[in-house]
Amino acid sequence: MKFDVTITIALKEGMLDPEARAIRHALANLGFATGDLSTARLFRISIDAEDAAAAREEARAICERLLANPVIHRYTIEVE
């Protein structure tokens, strides 16, 4: 059965996010006074698995082995 899995990978709390900092700076220069700003990556993957739990487990393995760096990233997995 096919599951649509959405993986969101963001920097852990407290990690420096130079991209977010640069965007906030650019927005300020354009006249947008924004507050907190954070960035993340989103991956939508179609996974063939027995059930939702198996799809989630495969997504977790994909994060650990390729997409995320567990030292600096946290990730969330949503299975539909």
Place this chain on the structure above:
Amino acid sequence: MKFDVTITIALKEGMLDPEARAIRHALANLGFATGDLSTARLFRISIDAEDAAAAREEARAICERLLANPVIHRYTIEVE
């Protein structure tokens, strides 16, 4: 009033996504047989605005002026 705005920016349908292609290839090499895979960027921005509609309008302006390239990107805005 502060609003937490989530902006998702993805490539338009039909645009070549070389990053997604590279990730699928790498996953195949690691033994993960995934189906469709797409990538997107997520921005969480705290916006000070009169109401939710004004926050959404500011987020739209931020997308048009800085974050998205309207030629190749589509974006969605969620206001909380």
